Amino acid sequence: MARPRPTSSTPRRRTCRSAAPTPRSSTAHGEHRPGHGRRRRQRRGHRRRGDGLLEEIHRRSPEARVLVVDYLAAVPEHACYPLVPVTEEDMVYLHATFLKLNAMVERAAAAGGVELVDTFTPTLGHDVCRDPTVRYAEVYGPSVNGPALGVPAHPNSAGAAAQFRAVLAHLDGG
Template sequence: MPRAASTSTNHRPGRRRWRSALTGGALLATALAPWAAPARAADGAATGPYVALGDSYAAGAGIPAASGGLCLRSDHNYGHLLAADLRTSAYRDVTCAGAKVSALSAAQTDAGIPVNGPQLDAVSRETGLVTLTVGGNDLGASDLGFVDAVALCTALAPTNPFGAPCRDHYKDTLGTRLDAAAPRLTQTLRTIRERAPHARVLVVGYPSVIPADAKRCLGKLPVTTGDITYLRSVLGELNSMVSRAATAGGATYVDTLGPTEGHDGCSAEPWIESLLPASPTLPLHPNTTGERVMADAVLRTLGH
């Protein structure tokens, strides 16, 4: 969705992106054969260039040490960890916080100012491995995506504390947005296949942001129990959409929800932080451990 232009010097893109994330936290307090793996040296190291694409979950936004300017990219995101594990000969990280599916093929802007170029520009015929996590921001009216939905659920909770006011508000809206994003993601994955015909392309799903047992969030997340269940279902629909698009686009889906189950923001040992992160990261995003677990899920898919 386009962002509204700002006329104040206090609303520069970098500040807006951090404030948007912090404000969200405050409001909350076809079937194709497997593609060839990248070429490897005798010691098992990846020799083909590796390109990481995607949104804030792929960028590790908010985790020190940050790089990538307005994209809030961290050198502790799962792509960097994976590149180190694979000992790849070349690695390029073009992930960016706030990226939607459209940001893979078109420039990403903030208040009309360029934030990141088209991420697919980093993919070439020589590319040996591509990972991406994207689709979550297509749920929301802004670049906060799933966080938008949780923020609204928080705001609506007092209107019906024992019901599911957020679910009643959205009705089929979020499902419709996911349906619209699915063909765009599929086409993007096909474009990656055309540009990098020998690459292994892995679509990394979203981790366990919301627990399966809604009661675990009582007193920890200011959302009604009914809407916790609803948000978990939305997370499931998001991962299902991403998985289907991966299959249709000739890529491999990597499940990260299962490996992070029981370590959401309502847990005693969170790998995905809650609305007010206890470890450095954005609200409802993986911390350093969460990114490590996501990298390990990709490694297992690659056969390591």
């Protein structure tokens, strides 16, 4: 009896050789995506709202010590295929995007007159390309730090603990 051919809804078995997915380049860089200009304008609006949020915190609690936490070093400068199935070009882009995010957070903190807690520097070397017991951010699937389900490029429990330590050190003046 002949085996039925797999369809798009039938899962395919992977051989040892094909176990790691091939990295695919994408248009993640935004130059050719529909609506990209609209999203860029929305991000600019979000920055203004973020500044307004800090102003509102100061208005409601004028004596409060306000801290803003930047993003940890989740994405490395270079790809680490097959561990993370992302092309070199896309990993470089993602790394640059996270740096821009942190620069935006830093500008908002300065404009809002609040303190910035650097969690990026103390988490260098713990990115998604590291061993599961070393990394502070996850790829896909279960996390050994927790245990929990990992959300791509988001802190796992070890990453959250590292950010917590950075906040405590900042509060202690270190």
